Amino acid sequence: MAESQDKIKAAIVGSTGYGGVELIRFLLNHPKVEIASVISSSNAGEKITEGFPHLSEILVQTLDGVDPAGIKQKADVVFTATPSGVSGRLVPQLLEAGLKVIDLSGDFRIKDGAAYEQWYKHDAPPADLLEEAVYGLCEENGGQVEGARFISNPGCYPTATLLGLLPAVKEGWIDPGSIIIDAKSGVSGSGRGTSLMTHYAEINENMKVYKVNKHQHIPEIEQALSLAAGAPVTVTFTTHLVPMTRGIMSTMYAKLTEGRSEQELVDLYRNYYEGKSFVRIREAGKFSATKEVFGSNYCDIGFAADPRTGRLTIVSVIDNVVKGAAGQAIQNLNLMMGWEETTGLKLSPVYP
Structure with missing residues (x-):
């Protein structure tokens, strides 16, 4: 047709x-x-x-x-x-x-x-x-998406988390057994249906942790990380609901396998995502806020390497409804059909 x-x-x-x-x-x-x-x-x-x-x-x-x-x-x-x-x-x-x-x-x-x-x-x-089903994390599996008839769009938390972790895991720069993920989402992530948890009086001026060690996105994240590491990976993944409409901030902690500067990490990630229009790597020591990707298909990533503890902190932000859902689905459609990946998605974030 x-x-x-x-x-x-x-x-x-x-x-x-x-x-x-x-x-x-x-x-x-x-x-x-x-x-x-x-x-x-x-x-x-x-x-x-x-x-x-x-x-x-x-x-x-x-x-x-x-x-x-x-x-x-x-x-x-x-x-x-x-x-x-x-x-x-x-x-x-x-x-x-x-x-x-x-x-x-x-x-x-x-x-x-x-x-x-x-x-x-x-x-x-x-x-x-x-x-x-092709797992449609576009920046990682774009070649498999091209020409496919069936795509499984990644979850919102996994999108932010995996884009933040995969380069360091693949290069062996962090110990995959040490990964801790602290993730926060706006209330739109739970859908349009109402519940006590998302009731205005319950979430306004409040923050809630939920599904501790039981979130359904855990096996999705571990599946992709295990594939990248070439061995089984388990993570600690904790989610929080925050009083905003849109946005995910995934803050990840892992043990560095050897000393790395923040500039080395910036260079690694920029090389890894070269040509990937929707991943933006911040300058060394700079971090993005959820408002800076609001309404857009961008994922912004920043780093802090701590020589005192030997740990790496990675901060990744997306709009959960766009890059975490509809925008990535359209990005997958573009790749599936052989079109320019950014077609129909070249919208700047809405600010303020």
């Missing part, structure tokens, strides 16, 4: 969630994509503007129901921005219908089905699709 058209047609399953509506924001300005269908299992038949009035006069579409055959009649590629457990059942049908799929849920990120069931508390998707 797409070969005979100037634009490919995209469908978004889960259009009424934060990831889905952020996909809409970026795709509306993508020169090579037309939004053919916005889909919601719970709000089918309604105008999308009923839930998102900010789209009035911008996207005048009625929400479709979830029907793989119907989606195939309208679209070439589908983004599944659904809760975990839903994509595992839906994606096989979409692939069977002949669609290209970029899945934003956690259902296909972990290759070991038993590990998935342990951490996510859902039945694992089919083993052949777990194997096929």
Whole structure:
């Protein structure tokens, strides 16, 4: 279908969630994509503007129901921005219908089905699709994404964390057994649904730790680090909810294998990410704030090497809804289709 058209047609399953509506924001300005269908299992038949009035006069579409055959009649590629457990059942049908799929849920990120069931508390998707799904951390696996039909978009915490750790792990500059990750996220990371944890009176002027040693992103992070290190890696990973809408700051600590200056680390990372438009490495001793990537697809990384303790501190920040979800999904689409990686994503951060 797409070969005979100037634009490919995209469908978004889960259009009424934060990831889905952020996909809409970026795709509306993508020169090579037309939004053919916005889909919601719970709000089918309604105008999308009923839930998102900010789209009035911008996207005048009625929400479709979830029907793989119907989606195939309208679209070439589908983004599944659904809760975990839903994509595992839906994606096989979409692939069977002949669609290209970029899945934003956690259902296909972990290759070991038993590990998935342990951490996510859902039945694992089919083993052949777990194997096929390309883990779409673009800066690391971009070559595998090109030409693929099925991409598993990384989680928000893993994106910030892995981009911050992988170069040092691969080069052997840090001891992978010493890694401690202290990560903080804005409340949009928990989705649009309400809960006591994200209730305004509970989170305003407050900070909460949650899922200590139990977060479902732990095996995803360990899987990628183990692959990079060539041996099993386990990490201590602690998440916190902070009273802001968007943003993730992942602060990582690890033992240096030998003395390294901050400038050496800057040089290593700049060489590693050379040509990767969305990773920005700060000058030695400089760190980014979440506000400096707000609304954008950038990941900013800074370092501090402590000769007194022999430890390295890495600080990595992203917008969880963009680089941690919709923006990276579109980056994956660009690579999948053989387009310039930055197409439709060249937006500066929103500041202040």
